[in-house]
Amino acid sequence: MNEQTELDWLDRKLQEAVSYIEDAGFTARVLEQLPAPQLRWQFLRPLILVGASALASALTYVLSDGGRFLVVEMFKVSTIPTLWVVAFALASGMLVMAGGIFVAMSKTNQLQS
Amino acid sequence: MELTDAGLVARVLVDNDQHAYGELVRRHQSSVRGLLRQLTRGDFARADDLAQDAFVRAYKNIRSFRGEAKFSTWLYRIAYNRFREDARKRKELVGINEEQWQAEQDPQTVDPGLRHDLMHALSLLPLHERSAVLLCCQNGLSHDEAARVLDIPLGTVKTNVLRGREKLKKTLAAWAQ
Numbered sequence: 643m644n645e646q647t648e649l650d651w652l653d654r655k656l657q658e659a660v661s662y663i664e665d666a667g668f669t670a671r672v673l674e675q676l677p678a679p680q681l682r683w684q685f686l687r688p689l690i691l692v693g694a695s696a697l698a699s700a701l702t703y704v705l706s707d708g709g710r711f712l713v714v715e716m717f718k719v720s721t722i723p724t725l726w727v728v729a730f731a732l733a734s735g736m737l738v739m740a741g742g743i744f745v746a747m748s749k750t751n752q753l754q755s
Numbered sequence: 756m757e758l759t760d761a762g763l764v765a766r767v768l769v770d771n772d773q774h775a776y777g778e779l780v781r782r783h784q785s786s787v788r789g790l791l792r793q794l795t796r797g798d799f800a801r802a803d804d805l806a807q808d809a810f811v812r813a814y815k816n817i818r819s820f821r822g823e824a825k826f827s828t829w830l831y832r833i834a835y836n837r838f839r840e841d842a843r844k845r846k847e848l849v850g851i852n853e854e855q856w857q858a859e860q861d862p863q864t865v866d867p868g869l870r871h872d873l874m875h876a877l878s879l880l881p882l883h884e885r886s887a888v889l890l891c892c893q894n895g896l897s898h899d900e901a902a903r904v905l906d907i908p909l910g911t912v913k914t915n916v917l918r919g920r921e922k923l924k925k926t927l928a929a930w931a932q
Contacts, residue, residue: 648924649920652892652927653892653920655869655927655930656873656888656893659870659874659893660789660893663784663785663788663789664785668788668803668806668807669777669780669781672777672784672810672811673773673777676773676776676811676814677814677815679773
């Protein structure tokens with residue numbers, strides 16, 4: 643055998659000498675030793691958001707003299723002419739409908755592709 | 756569809772999914788344990804303990820896996836480092852456990868006599884040459900990947916592989932004819 647053939651033979655024999663080692667509970671033993679999963683920040687995120695919103699609402703209520711501005715604004719709305727209210731409702735409805743159609747079309751395109 | 760190693764690593768990172776990590780262990784346990792069995796010269800119990808430690812360590816440090824190398828290369832590096840630490844602590848070289856070695860090998864592929872001589876010849880190589888030969892010639896890593904695992908320059912890996920193969924070739928000359 644020439645030198646290269648001998649080296650190729652050696653590499654082949656080295657590779658053939660490797661046999662698959664059966665798991666035989668090895669993976670289970672490793673998994674038992676892993677540290678328990680820690681509580682991750684993503685679970686805290688909704689709690690922080692809800693807490694911050696509640697705090698902001700409470701502060702607004704206190705600083706606005708018990709929500710008095712709401713009563714004032716409601717009174718203003720009640721004095722708007724009926725025609726304006728109908729027009730506003732119609733415009734809002736059309737805006738929402740356009741949004742819905744746009745979302746439905748983009749979803750259809752996604753599903754088709 | 757079977758997830759790639761990178762996909763499973765992503766699941767571990769994002770969801771802390773230990774089942775995904777279990778799948779990674781299942782995929783790589785044979786090659787990592789095989790390498791450690793050879794590095795420890797057939798001390799199976801020690802090799803399996805080291806492999807277990809290596810997998811646990813890999814899980815704890817999985818955030819440091821940046822995907823620049825293959826997951827298996829990264830794993831080999833951790834396993835090799837764990838072996839080095841253990842060998843340093845022991846300050847001893849354990850003789851090859853030939854009986855156990857032969858009992859657990861598959862007799863179909865290589866002549867048992869040749870396997871015995873091959874393993875014995877491997878065990879006689881100095882650690883740096885044995886590691887390089889095992890990684891490159893047996894486990895199919897490129898020289899570059901082996902250099903990452905062993906944390907030595909590329910040129911040194913090439914030299915170690917060359918010298919190791921030459922020594923093996925001389926020791927096994929009778930079988931090659």
